Amino acid sequence: MLPYWGALASSAKLVGNLDALFIDRDGSRIGQGLTQAVQKYSAPGPNLNWRFIKATNLSDDSDIIRMVLQEQIWVAVVIQPNATFRLATARMNGDHTYDPSTAIKVYYSQARNEIATGNYVVPITTQVLQATTSAYATSTAQRVFAQINSNGQPNSTALQMIANAPQTISPAISWTMVNLRPYQAPAAQAVTLVGNIFLCIFAFMITMANSTARAIVSPHMAFMPYLALRLIVPLLAYFPLSLSYALINLAFDLPINTNRFGQGAGFMIFWVYVYLGMAALGLSIEAMITILTPRFTPFFLFTLILYNVSPVVLPDELQPAIYTYGSGFPIWNL
Incomplete structure (x- = not known):
């Protein structure tokens, strides 16, 4: 029976063997800021093996999806193209239709192994994104309000645009989980x-x-x-x-x-x-x-x-x- 116990005993210590991709297709403030934040991110407990790939090495998200489905990687976090531009435009125009979750997409396959994805891949990825996006939203909100009050007088037009689209300040950016192969058959x-x-x-x-x-x-x-x-x-x-x-x-x-x-x-x-x-x-x-x-x-x-x-x-x-x-x-x- 020892081999069976041994197969389960070290899983938490070996989470670093699970490969994860981080791709910046934005190339601007959001993409660069989150890339640096994830590279520096360190939390107690298990962490995934993050690999940072240039967007030019993968033509589009279909290449990333194929890598996940072919089990080359466990999860891929993709900063979407023009994420910074779309956020800035939404703030400027008070666009109430702006959706923060369109800034980042997370691709994974739950059915590859529901234990690994449920216990490690998804929770750890969520923890990393929660910490880094919250820090980014805080810093960018401070910058926006500093610009609004740069002359000592609040810019009423800018404040009205923020009031129309408060999601451009908080959370500003978020993510969408894309489960490519859901585990829908307990049998x-x-x-x-x-x-x-x-x-x-x-x-x-x-x-x-x-x-x-x-x-x-x-x-x-x-x-x-x-x-x-x-x-x-x-x-x-x-x-x-x-x-x-x-x-x-x-x-x-x-x-x-x-x-x-x-x-x-x-x-x-x-x-x-x-x-x-x-x-x-x-x-x-x-x-x-x-x-x-x-x-x-x-x-x-x-x-x-x-x-x-x-x-x-x-x-x-x-x-x-x-x-x-x-x-x-x-x-x-x-």
């Missing part, structure tokens, strides 16, 4: 973790049943037919089991469709992956029963489940480096 938790344990147990039951049945005929078989029996029977048995496992997810409206292949092909791809995973787990048990015999194979089942599940309870970035072994195991790939 997926059953499929991605506990369900894979069920697959392993199903494969174990097939192996034990096959072992008992073939013990009757194996003394009368040559080696090659006997070997074929051990391989073909489990692989055939995995077909209906994996299909039933895939079908039960439809009953709970699990979204297994893909943008590229659609609902039907998405289901078939899902079924194939389940079958391949079950074959990998089941044939490993089939191999070990030769060495351990049916009496001791259940001990191997426990080990197989433990070392398959431990690397997947959290993202790789939040686990010690030793858990990268999981990339070579079936459940990690499932």
Whole structure:
């Protein structure tokens, strides 16, 4: 059980492995001020690994969205183009339609891992933006009111414009969270973790049943037919089991469709992956029963489940480096 405990123990200390992008598309007072503030920001507790990218390196937000969806980064904070100009214009004209949340967009994918995004990525990003934007709003408000009273007499026109659009002073700038892949299917938790344990147990039951049945005929078989029996029977048995496992997810409206292949092909791809995973787990048990015999194979089942599940309870970035072994195991790939 120690590997499972160890997989969870160090997550808070390893939050710095979660990559976050900060991109300034404004290039003016807001963009430059927030970039410097985030670079200097330091708070007790975990912090993300912030990387500051020049806007010229990414043509538009579609490139950033693609990076998030392809799991190259966990979150991206983008200062929108002309944020400073739009704020200044809204103040000058008293534009009551000005929306402070249009100044910054935050892109992330909750469904990549709801634990990492919910416990670390979103709260830490929100904390950073809250602190830096509040400090910016305070300093810019002081500057605006100093200009209004520069001659000792308040500029009534400027005050009227601020009264028309008070949001240009407080909060002045804010942000919009863009969740590119919401986690809207709680049933997926059953499929991605506990369900894979069920697959392993199903494969174990097939192996034990096959072992008992073939013990009757194996003394009368040559080696090659006997070997074929051990391989073909489990692989055939995995077909209906994996299909039933895939079908039960439809009953709970699990979204297994893909943008590229659609609902039907998405289901078939899902079924194939389940079958391949079950074959990998089941044939490993089939191999070990030769060495351990049916009496001791259940001990191997426990080990197989433990070392398959431990690397997947959290993202790789939040686990010690030793858990990268999981990339070579079936459940990690499932």
